[in-house]
Amino acid sequence: MVSTKLPRQVDQSRIKLLAFGFTHSVHDHCLFYKISAGRFLALVVYVDDVLLSGSHEEDIAALKLYLDQFFTIKDLGFAKYFLGIELARGSHGLYLNQRKYVLDILTDVGMxxxxxxxxxxxxxxxxxxxxGVPLPSPDRYKRLICCLFYLNMTRPDITYNVHHLSRFINAPTSLHWDVALHALRYLKGSPSTGLFYPSSGSFSLEAFSDADWGACQDTMRSLTGYCFFFGGCLVAWKTKKQNSIATSTAEVKYIAAGSCCAQVLWMRQQLRDYEVEEKEIPIMCDNTSAIAITQNPMLHSRTKHIDVRYHFIRDHVEKKDITLEYISTDKQLADIFTKPLCESRFEELKHELGLIELS
Known part of the structure; x- marks a missing residue:
């Protein structure tokens, strides 16, 4: 994995990459990839920063020479720091963290x-x-929440926290600020926590979907949480408030599974860019009634009030694109994205998500 810099000539860069044999992904417009004779080469662009990765070092070297002919790129060597994310490489795998960014946040707030x-x-x-009492100047709160949003890129353990606090960004109070400071105290105790990706693994995608019924005390809307593992490694996660008020636990879990299914299908399309074909992707759900809704059309009379966009999950279950499988609540990894947990449960799920702390 190599980091480089390109001048900001987006259209010209795209044309030259396509001329080199790259394909521009329709699923992620920052991604260009090239697959030929079993050799893989990928390029990710963010403004003028570029990350290169491939199966053969000589292909990466040839690409850098090609780009330098047109743009005079700056070769930064093996990627160690990219967009605020620190990358530590070893024989066993890759470790991502944002330790410096955490310390910068703590310093900025005086914590x-x-x-x-x-x-x-x-x-x-x-x-x-x-x-609580309305803050006289909410800008400091907004700045802190925005910083935490970016930190969430490598810290799924604070995803629920950031979502919860962001709901009050327009009118924060002293109580909201105190809870935000509590989050900083947590980060102070684990600044180096990050995600570890082992160098070997399988090409299998699985998802965990969960929900918390009536989680928002102001609107009584429920909360969806889901996460995705590829080859046993956490690759995506999200916490989101649902758009409508659910009338039962089964309904809220069904809606969460529908949202998760949409993301699964997008990820499956992305994997096809890498010539990885996934079928019958499992989505783990801890509610048998929600699973029954996807499998039994006779339950339509009980669910016809649910937004039609969530019912498409039934079609994909029938097509065997996905399978909705039951998992017990104590093994539901998405639980960490839907509610604040006790310390023992929280630490257990952190470990299951692949989060580690390096000194």
Missing amino acids: LDCKPASTPLPTGLKLVAKG
Whole structure:
């Protein structure tokens, strides 16, 4: 994996890459890839920063020479730091973290010497919009939440926390600020936590889908949480408030599974760019009633009020694009994205997600 810099000539860069034999991904417009005779080469562009990766080093070297003819690129060598993410390589795999970014946030807020906390949120805490005294200047709160959003790129353990706090970004109060500072105390205790990707693994995609019924105390809307593993490694995750009020746990889990299914199908299309074909991708759900809705059309009378866009999951179950499988709640990894957990459960799920702390 090599990092380079290109001048900001987007159209010309695209034309030259296509001329070199690259294909521009229709599923991710930042991605260009080339597959030929079992050799793989990929290029990811962000403004003028470029990350190169491939199965053969000589292909990467040839690409750099080709690009340098037209743009005079700056070769930064093996990627160690890209867009604020630190990359540590070893024989066993790749480790991603944002330690420096965490320390910069703590320094900016004046919390570098604070006492660490064991979890991002106190167990069971659910904030409301009117709690506390309105902050006289909300800009500092907004700045902090935006920083935490970017940190979420390598820290799925704070995803629920960031989503919860971002709901109040337009009118934050003293209570919201105090809880945000609690999140910083958690980061102080684990600044080097990051994701580890082993150098060997299988080409299998699986998803975990969960929901928390009536999670928002102000609107009574539920919360969807899901995560995706490729070859046993966490590659994507999300926490999102649902658009409508659900009338039962089964309904909220069904809606969450529908949202997860849409993301699974997009990821399957992305994998096809790499000539990896996935069929019957499992989505793990801890609610048997939600699974039954996808398999039994006779339950339509109970679910006809649900937005039609969520029912497409039934078609993909029938086509065997996905399988909705039951998993017990204690093994539901997406649980960490839907609610604040006790320390023991939180640490257990962090480990299952592949988060590690390096000193």
